Amino acid sequence: MVGGPLGLSFASYxxxxxxxxxxxxxxANWYANISGYRKMGFVYDDLLLEERPDVQxxxxxxxxxxxxxxxxxxxxxxxxxIVHHDLPKEQxxxxxxxxxxLTPYVSEVHKEDLERSKWDTxxxxxx
Amino acid sequence: xxxxxxxxxxxxxxxxxKKSFATVVEAAGxxxxxxxxxxxxxxxxxxxxxxxxxxxxxxxxxVLKNFAFKNTSQRSALGLVRETELYGGVLSTSxxxxxxxxxxxxxxGDESFFVDALASSLTSTRxxxxxxxxxxxxxxxxxxxxxxxxxxxQALEIAHALAFRSGLGSPLFIPVQKSDLxxxxxxxxxxxxxxxxxxxxxxxxxxxxxxQKLVEKYLGSAPATTGNKIAAPTKTTYFGGESRxxxxxxxxxxxxTLFIGYGLASAVTPELAILxxxxxxxxxxxxxxxxxxxxxxxxxGASASVVLLPYSDAALFGLLIxxxxxxxxxxxxxxxxxxxxDAAAGNVKKEELAAASAKAKFLATAATESREGLVSAYGPxxxxxxASSLLSVADSFSKVDASSFTKATSTLLKSKPTFxxxxxxxxxxxxxxxxx
Numbered sequence: 433m434v435g436g437p438l439g440l441s442f443a444s445y446x447x448x449x450x451x452x453x454x455x456x457x458x459x460a461n462w463y464a465n466i467s468g469y470r471k472m473g474f475v476y477d478d479l480l481l482e483e484r485p486d487v488q489x490x491x492x493x494x495x496x497x498x499x500x501x502x503x504x505x506x507x508x509x510x511x512x513x514i515v516h517h518d519l520p521k522e523q524x525x526x527x528x529x530x531x532x533x534l535t536p537y538v539s540e541v542h543k544e545d546l547e548r549s550k551w552d553t554x555x556x557x558x559x
Numbered sequence: 560x561x562x563x564x565x566x567x568x569x570x571x572x573x574x575x576x577k578k579s580f581a582t583v584v585e586a587a588g589x590x591x592x593x594x595x596x597x598x599x600x601x602x603x604x605x606x607x608x609x610x611x612x613x614x615x616x617x618x619x620x621x622v623l624k625n626f627a628f629k630n631t632s633q634r635s636a637l638g639l640v641r642e643t644e645l646y647g648g649v650l651s652t653s654x655x656x657x658x659x660x661x662x663x664x665x666x667x668g669d670e671s672f673f674v675d676a677l678a679s680s681l682t683s684t685r686x687x688x689x690x691x692x693x694x695x696x697x698x699x700x701x702x703x704x705x706x707x708x709x710x711x712x713q714a715l716e717i718a719h720a721l722a723f724r725s726g727l728g729s730p731l732f733i734p735v736q737k738s739d740l741x742x743x744x745x746x747x748x749x750x751x752x753x754x755x756x757x758x759x760x761x762x763x764x765x766x767x768x769x770x771q772k773l774v775e776k777y778l779g780s781a782p783a784t785t786g787n788k789i790a791a792p793t794k795t796t797y798f799g800g801e802s803r804x805x806x807x808x809x810x811x812x813x814x815x816t817l818f819i820g821y822g823l824a825s826a827v828t829p830e831l832a833i834l835x836x837x838x839x840x841x842x843x844x845x846x847x848x849x850x851x852x853x854x855x856x857x858x859x860g861a862s863a864s865v866v867l868l869p870y871s872d873a874a875l876f877g878l879l880i881x882x883x884x885x886x887x888x889x890x891x892x893x894x895x896x897x898x899x900x901d902a903a904a905g906n907v908k909k910e911e912l913a914a915a916s917a918k919a920k921f922l923a924t925a926a927t928e929s930r931e932g933l934v935s936a937y938g939p940x941x942x943x944x945x946a947s948s949l950l951s952v953a954d955s956f957s958k959v960d961a962s963s964f965t966k967a968t969s970t971l972l973k974s975k976p977t978f979x980x981x982x983x984x985x986x987x988x989x990x991x992x993x994x995x
Binding site: 492493495544547548551556 | 635637638641645688689693
């Protein structure tokens with residue numbers, strides 16, 4: 433995938449520019465709300481594509497608590513999907529609870545993989 | 560002719576003794592010492608007074624040892640391994656009951672990289688939780704399983720616990736799957752363990768000025784004092800006692816093992832070292848039985864090795880008896896204890912004592928020829944800041960005479976014995992059955 437396991441993202445570029453951030457942030461909030469995952473009780477990182485070795489490795493590095501909560505949200509979300517209903521409003525994910533709990537681990541694993549391939553394919557030059 | 564040869568050799572040994580780690584300098588707050596005898600390779604050891612004796616939580620020292628050379632803020636564990644391979648060096652760690660050592664062996668000329676690697680491992684290891692779970696705990700588990708599957712190691716572990724209880728009695732190998740240690744525990748232990756006054760840096764095959772400069776360069780930015788200090792050691796007391804255990808489930812076909820030992824709550828004396836070499840069944844000439852009173856009387860198939868473990872303020876002396884069957888172990892135990900009693904009763908001939916004394920002196924001085932021996936002999940003294948010369952060690956053996964030897968041995972035997980039986984506990988003897 434382009435841009436590593438997490439896909440292409442302009443987030444860091446937008447965050448670096450103050451005026452761009454001010455303009456894009458409300459749009460991003462609006463988009464996050466209408467995409468509907470918060471109404472199913474998910475947080476954004478629950479939606480990451482997990483069928484790849486680096487994300488699996490990252491999942492194995494979650495703390496027991498994070499891992500338990502993730503499974504709980506997935507089961508609750510699946511149930512909501514089965515009954516064709518959003519969760520009751522008090523169970524919706526609040527924007528401040530929508531933290532990227534998995535992304536740091538994924539980027540760390542990605543960095544490790546890149547480093548390993550760098551060492552595996554290096555050319556040694558005698559100085 | 561003989562006498563001139565002896566004088567010449569004595570002169571050489573005294574000049575060597577003066578050369579070895581004669582000077583200790585402070586670099587960036589660390590005690591640094593190096594000796595360069597012109598070897599083609601260099602070795603740098605970082606020795607910290609942080610063995611299991613000082614640990615705050617059981618097993619944290621062993622986990623810390625296995626956390627060496629993992630991810631640091633400068634470079635990843637993988638990068639360190641690959642770079643070390645490219646340079647052709649070896650990174651290793653070792654753990655004794657009192658000290659942790661990080662060692663790098665490398666070709667001359669690569670000292671800058673390896674001192675940097677050691678320094679970053681010492682000061683900026685990240686101690687991540689997932690590394691603890693993914694690589695450190697499995698390494699600790701396999702190390703412990705491997706060590707404990709040897710009944711001799713198991714007997715010594717139990718003997719230490721019986722003899723010294725806490726402190727020196729803390730286990731060197733923690734039980735498998737011990738998971739109540741967190742990365743934070745290890746991190747805070749490392750901070751206190753690697754405080755500047757708790758560490759000595761020793762180099763061999765490297766120039767002292769070079770090492771000093773490199774230490775200043777790479778360890779200069781380390782914080783002077785960390786908040787938590789390593790616990791001051793409690794004064795060691797010798798207790799003694801008896802324990803019998805079955806073989807661990809991993810030791811297949813292991814030998815029946817007995818340990819008969821005595822402890823001292825003071826540093827090891829030359830008398831004890833002489834007693835050890837008097838009883839030692841290791842022959843000086845290959846394919847011979849040796850002149851030890853023990854070697855001649857041991858039953859066929861049984862072995863008895865002398866264990867003398869010196870610590871800063873204690874020592875454990877004992878005989879480790881191993882045999883294929885419990886009956887033979889019992890017989891060998893009786894013989895071994897009889898040999899000990901004979902030595903204590905003064906039944907050691909003058910020439911036997913002289914031979915044992917010479918052997919002990921040789922072993923003590925020859926041990927410092929190797930790099931590991933040099934580090935284990937001088938490192939602890941370096942941390943405490945008082946380095947004695949080799950000569951005083953060698954001289955102390957000549958001061959021992961028959962009466963002081965007998966007195967030391969009989970006092971040792973008067974203390975409560977430490978008795979450990981590992982193996983077929985239904986058939987292995989009880990202490991009273993071998994005369995203890």
